Amino acid sequence: MRVLLVEDDELIGKGVVAGLSKHGIGAHHVRTAQAAETAHLEETFHALVLDLGLPDRDGMELMATLRAVDPHLPVLILTARDAIEHRLKGLHEGADDYLVKPFDLRELAARLHALVRRTQGRAAQVVAAGPLRLEPASGLAWLHGESVALSRREIDLLTHLADADGRWVTPQVLNERLFGLGEEIGSNALNVHIHNIRRKLGSAAIETARGLGYRLGWRPSP
Structure with a gap:
């Protein structure tokens, strides 16, 4: 703890x-x-x-x-x-x-x-995708059964991508969901969070496609 x-x-x-x-x-x-x-x-x-x-x-x-x-x-x-x-x-x-x-x-x-x-x-909601398991309410995360320390913004970002169920999510939508419309953010903030997630979970955790945006590298379990 x-x-x-x-x-x-x-x-x-x-x-x-x-x-x-x-x-x-x-x-x-x-x-x-x-x-x-x-x-x-x-x-x-x-x-x-x-x-x-x-x-x-x-x-x-x-x-x-x-x-x-x-x-x-x-x-x-x-x-x-x-x-x-x-x-x-x-x-x-x-x-x-x-x-x-x-x-x-x-x-x-x-x-x-x-x-x-x-x-x-x-904490009722559990997100399971490939080797990743998240409990958004408690902020807990596991990869291959091993605990991983993720920030609140990293948990939120992964949860939003999981909710998209394999669809691409644009940077504009992710910025709005993570930071809100009224919060002033740096132009590179989203990229920093994605970089940190890939460093902790591996490069396959988040996929990127030019012109489309981002999606979770593993499909969420039903």
């Missing part, structure tokens, strides 16, 4: 990373909301561990932003705000769990394992 830890205190962050690793949980630690958004685009995480008192944005706003693109991402709020009003507000606004500082790392690890188990149980 791999989680995104958003904690502005460097000492606490390092302690949580080290403690979770002893319980089989890898943690990527960032200190700001902006860094969290960047990490979430570049890598798939099984859960978000979120401190509310961030230097550049309120943690609740960050949770709403990440949930807008990843609605099934489990969120555990980790904060010193121990008043019952704060806990209820966090839960009402979408958090799955709440742990008040100071805390026991064993409890944090146990809560994260429970959150991820529940989320995986809700």
Whole structure:
């Protein structure tokens, strides 16, 4: 399991990373909301561990932003705000769990394992194509039965190609589905994601045809 830890205190962050690793949980630690958004685009995480008192944005706003693109991402709020009003507000606004500082790392690890188990149980859609298996809701992927780390955008791109069921998809359509009409993107962004997918899954994963676009290299299973 791999989680995104958003904690502005460097000492606490390092302690949580080290403690979770002893319980089989890898943690990527960032200190700001902006860094969290960047990490979430570049890598798939099984859960978000979120401190509310961030230097550049309120943690609740960050949770709403990440949930807008990843609605099934489990969120555990980790904060010193121990008043019952704060806990209820966090839960009402979408958090799955709440742990008040100071805390026991064993409890944090146990809560994260429970959150991820529940989320995986809700993940109904499974994409199977050749040696590739995806669970878009949980962000998990396997190639020939071996786990593969794909970013959220890479998962979305593969899912859109699988949905096309062997038809070619133009770059314009893929850009619209991946980034939306209102998001400013670099002209090479789609090519970068495709390059990264081929690097992780092999060159046969995505086919390209000039004038037609892209399609999944393996046909989805019925």
